[in-house]
Amino acid sequence: MTQELSTTTAPGTTTAPHLARETGRPGADPDWWRDAVIYQVYVRSFADSDGDGIGDLRGIRDRLPHLAALGVDAVWLTPFYASPQADGGYDVSDYRAVDPLFGALSDADDLVREAHRLGLRVIVDIVPNHTSDQHAWFRSALAGGPDAPERAYYHFRPGKGADGELPPNDWESVFGGPAWTRVEDGGTSQGEASGGQWYLHLFAPEQPDLNWDHPAVHEEFASVLRFWLDLGVDGFRIDVAHGMVKADGLPDIGLREQAKMIGAQVLPFFDQDGVHEIHRSWRRLLDGYEGARIGVAEAWAPSSERLALYVRPDEMHQAFNFQFLRCPWDPERMREVIDASLAATASVGAPTTWVLSNHDVVRHPTRYGDGPAGLRRARAATLLMLALPGSAYLYQGEELGLPDVTDLPDEVRQDPSFFRAEGQDGFRDGCRVPIPWTRGGVSYGFGSGGSWLPQPEVWAELSVEAQTGVPGSTLELYRAALAVRREHPGLGAGEAVTWLDAPDGVLALARDRFICTTNTRGTEVELPVPGSVLLSSATPEFTGGTVRLPADSSTWWAI
Numbered sequence: 012m013t014q015e016l017s018t019t020t021a022p023g024t025t026t027a028p029h030l031a032r033e034t035g036r037p038g039a040d041p042d043w044w045r046d047a048v049i050y051q052v053y054v055r056s057f058a059d060s061d062g063d064g065i066g067d068l069r070g071i072r073d074r075l076p077h078l079a080a081l082g083v084d085a086v087w088l089t090p091f092y093a094s095p096q097a098d099g100g101y102d103v104s105d106y107r108a109v110d111p112l113f114g115a116l117s118d119a120d121d122l123v124r125e126a127h128r129l130g131l132r133v134i135v136d137i138v139p140n141h142t143s144d145q146h147a148w149f150r151s152a153l154a155g156g157p158d159a160p161e162r163a164y165y166h167f168r169p170g171k172g173a174d175g176e177l178p179p180n181d182w183e184s185v186f187g188g189p190a191w192t193r194v195e196d197g198g199t200s201q202g203e204a205s206g207g208q209w210y211l212h213l214f215a216p217e218q219p220d221l222n223w224d225h226p227a228v229h230e231e232f233a234s235v236l237r238f239w240l241d242l243g244v245d246g247f248r249i250d251v252a253h254g255m256v257k258a259d260g261l262p263d264i265g266l267r268e269q270a271k272m273i274g275a276q277v278l279p280f281f282d283q284d285g286v287h288e289i290h291r292s293w294r295r296l297l298d299g300y301e302g303a304r305i306g307v308a309e310a311w312a313p314s315s316e317r318l319a320l321y322v323r324p325d326e327m328h329q330a331f332n333f334q335f336l337r338c339p340w341d342p343e344r345m346r347e348v349i350d351a352s353l354a355a356t357a358s359v360g361a362p363t364t365w366v367l368s369n370h371d372v373v374r375h376p377t378r379y380g381d382g383p384a385g386l387r388r389a390r391a392a393t394l395l396m397l398a399l400p401g402s403a404y405l406y407q408g409e410e411l412g413l414p415d416v417t418d419l420p421d422e423v424r425q426d427p428s429f430f431r432a433e434g435q436d437g438f439r440d441g442c443r444v445p446i447p448w449t450r451g452g453v454s455y456g457f458g459s460g461g462s463w464l465p466q467p468e469v470w471a472e473l474s475v476e477a478q479t480g481v482p483g484s485t486l487e488l489y490r491a492a493l494a495v496r497r498e499h500p501g502l503g504a505g506e507a508v509t510w511l512d513a514p515d516g517v518l519a520l521a522r523d524r525f526i527c528t529t530n531t532r533g534t535e536v537e538l539p540v541p542g543s544v545l546l547s548s549a550t551p552e553f554t555g556g557t558v559r560l561p562a563d564s565s566t567w568w569a570i
Contacts, residue, residue, distance in 0.1 A: 026487055037084075037130050037245075041303045042330050044078045044246075045362040046503030047084040047402045049134065053370045054091050054113055056445040057407055058099070059458025061175050064444065068118040070458065072125050074448070077475060082493030083411060085132035087248050087307075089370060091119070092138075095145050097217035099370075099425075099443075101136075101250060102143035106235040114151065123243045132245035134307065139289075140251035141218040141231050149219050156196050157208055164228055165219050166211035178209055180261050182280060183269040185214050190280075211261075213254060213280055223255040225291060236296055244334065246297070246328070247307035249290075252321065253310040256285035274311040274333055282312050290326040305329065307364075308393070315355035322361035329364045329402060340379050340388050342518050343532045346510065349399065356401070357506045363401035367392055368409050374442050377415040384533070386412050387563040390488060390548040391529055394565035397492050398520065398527035400505030405489075408446040411473050412485035415441040423464060440464055447474035488548060495545050495567065501525030514538060517560070526568040530560040542568035 037043070058070030068091060078086055090100035093108040100110065109116050126133045142149055152161035169180040170193065178191035191209040211220045221228050236247065258279035272278060290308065297304045305328040312318040321330040338348045356363045367375040367389070379388035389412065397403055419440055426439045443465065447470040448456030455466060455474050471477065478484035494504045501523035513519035516532035519541070526541045540558045544551065548565040560566060 036387065037127060037132055039302060042306045042423060042504070043084065043132070043303055044402060046400075046505075047132075048082070048397075048496070049085045049087050049402065049404050050078055050083040051087045051089070051241055051369060051404060051406045053089050053407055053443055055089075055463060056443050056457075058448070059445070059454070059460065059462070062458055062460035063112075063520040064454075064458060064461045064463045065112055066457070067112065068114040069124050072118070072122040075122075075126055075129055075131065076263070079129040079131060081426070081490055082497060083131070083405065085245065086126060087404070088136065090136045090138060090250075095143055096215065097143070098215050100266060101138055102141070102145075102215065102218045103138050104143040104145040106137075106146075107238050111445040120242060127243070130544060132241075134305070135239060135244050136247045136250055137232070137236065137239075137247045138250045139211065139221065139223075140254040141214060141220045144217045144219055152210075153194055162208070163225050164222055166222050166261070167208045168211070170209050174206065175209075179211075181212070181263045181265065182213070182261070183267070184216075185270050185273065187270070211257075213251075220257075221255070223285075229292070233292070233296060236293065240297075240300050244304075245302065247293075248307045248309060249293075249327065250309055252290070252308035252310060252327070252330070253282045253286060254280065255289055255357055256283040258283055274313060274337075282310070282317060287320060287323075290321065292324070294326055307331070315351040316358075318392055319355040319359050319361065322356060323359045324361075329362065329368055331369075331404070332364050333366075335374065335396075336368075340392070340531060342516055342529075345531075346518060349508070354492065354505055362504065362506075363399070364404060365396045365399055365401060366406075367396060367402040368406040368442065369404070370406065370443055371439055372442065373438070374406070374409065374413060374415045376412060377417065377441075378423055381414060381417075381532075384563060385414065386485070387549065390485060391531075391563055391565040394492060394546065394548050394567060395491070395518065395527060395529045397496050398502065398506065398522070398525070398565075398567065400503075400522070406442075410486050410489040411446065411475065411478060413446065413470070413473060416444045416467060417441055419444075419464065425464075447471065449474055449476045470504070488546075491546055492567075499525060499545070499569070511541075521570075524570055526570055527565060528560060528564065528568070534561050535559045542570035545569050 052071055055066045058074045059066050060069035090103060091112045091113040092103045093105035094100045094103050109119055123133050148161045148164050152159050152165060169175050170179055171177040178189050182190040182543055184190045190211055190213050193209045194207045196207045212218050213220055262279050293306055298304045308321040308327040308330040310318060310321045310330045311333060317333060318330055321327050332352050334348050335352060338344050352363045375392060376385040376389035379385045424440045443459040444466055447466060450471045454462040455470055462473055478486035481487060502525060508520040508522060510520040511521055514536050517536055518529040520527050530536050537557050537559050540556055545567040547566040549561040551566055553560045
């Protein structure tokens with residue numbers, strides 16, 4: 012499958028921005044994060060240096076020039092810490108060690124230094140809601156029985172029923188099933204059939220939730236943050252930033268299918284007000300370091316107003332805007348979400364962040380319809396997103412137009428939620444398939460030993476090699492868009508857009524000397540020429556003073 016969609020650029024526009032701004036830590040602009048473009052690397056699936064089929068830190072370091080040439084400002088790495096890998100590394104057994112799957116601590120140090128040399132900042136994941144069940148604390152909690160002091164670091168509770176045979180409440184795991192597992196008093200996990208206390212895990216049973224009411228938990232994570240800041244990282248993406256604090260008494264919810272309520276309704280285990288004091292303490296810690304280190308909240312909140320609380324001036328710098336990610340290909344809904352998001356963050360003086368894909372959701376070319384139509388809409392949505400005020404996040408491979416892999420055999424799937432009913436979408440493996448770098452090879456350049464999830468054959472022509480220098484390719488569209496975004500004074504930071512009159516199905520927004528038009532219709536639409544073309548996801552056609560915008564396309568205009 013080749014990509015024959017057009018990319019139009021203004022004369023003189025470069026499609027390969029800076030390779031290196033300076034050696035050492037990137038420039039000291041304290042507000043760099045307000046309009047940063049940050050590229051998410053799913054460590055297992057980016058680049059494999061040792062041929063074991065799993066991506067690693069050395070592979071990422073070797074591929075950093077691709078990200079510098081793409082034009083992003085920072086790279087965000089998913090967890091690479093010591094872990095049994097029950098949930099792709101989000102079950103951490105040692106927060107200060109690199110898992111041997113991904114390399115060694117020296118590889119992390121080398122990666123940060125090389126990124127800085129290329130002018131890229133590095134953000135790493137931190138997982139504070141839960142640990143692995145192999146973490147030293149939890150192992151001691153089990154081995155020491157019900158009186159072990161480490162049990163206070165987690166949520167251990169007696170069960171309900173005559174013999175404590177029922178879970179302490181009706182909470183469900185995000186991955187499906189009950190959010191509680193029972194242990195024997197002697198310490199061996201035996202599921203519901205054994206006698207003993209129960210422990211809370213909002214995700215997999217191998218991910219016991221921490222009790223943030225205990226001072227030792229606060230002290231430990233402050234120490235972990237300092238460890239990585241001292242190594243040189245530029246900030247943290249806070250996993251489940253909305254989840255550390257639970258409502259007093261752990262009350263029942265009274266409803267089933269609770270995973271479907273996340274981000275839409277108030278839940279006693281998510282978005283509790285107490286999380287904000289934790290974020291304030293971390294902001295004080297971050298502000299104590301030079302170089303504008305930042306915190307990014309992965310926070311699911313039931314409204315834009317609740318989400319804005321995470322980015323007040325004394326809390327996190329950014330929070331992911333999942334309302335935008337979840338928005339369908341519908342102009343009215345998109346405009347509503349954009350307006351609500353900008354208004355909410357402006358109320359607290361924070362930038363809005365925009366994201367279309369990540370490692371937990373179906374890639375947006377597939378969400379928008381798959382096939383050629385899905386790709387057209389994905390390219391158009393990307394230009395719309397990059398035209399908006401604030402910071403943008405890109406997920407690895409979206410610059411190649413990769414679709415989700417929807418036909419993975421069951422026997423190769425590894426997402427824990429795939430194997431459990433009534434939980435989070437269990438098809439996240441489809442967006443985690445290792446990305447293609449070359450047309451050939453056993454894994455299209457990912458590594459010499461194949462890939463941990465199978466790659467489709469059609470990805471050969473979606474590879475970096477196949478798209479580099481090809482007019483109209485999605486890769487060159489992204490390179491051009493990031494170059495224009497960096498150079499045009501009307502793009503990047505800001506708080507608002509002006510909506511212009513436009514035909515039905517067309518979004519037209521204006522910023523300083525700039526207009527973006529997005530035609531969401533499946534047919535061409537004609538309108539007066541707004542200005543001179545800077546960039547387009549598909550080639551517009553001009554007749555006198557009018558322009559025909561192709562179906563499912565976005566165009567940037569200088570005015």
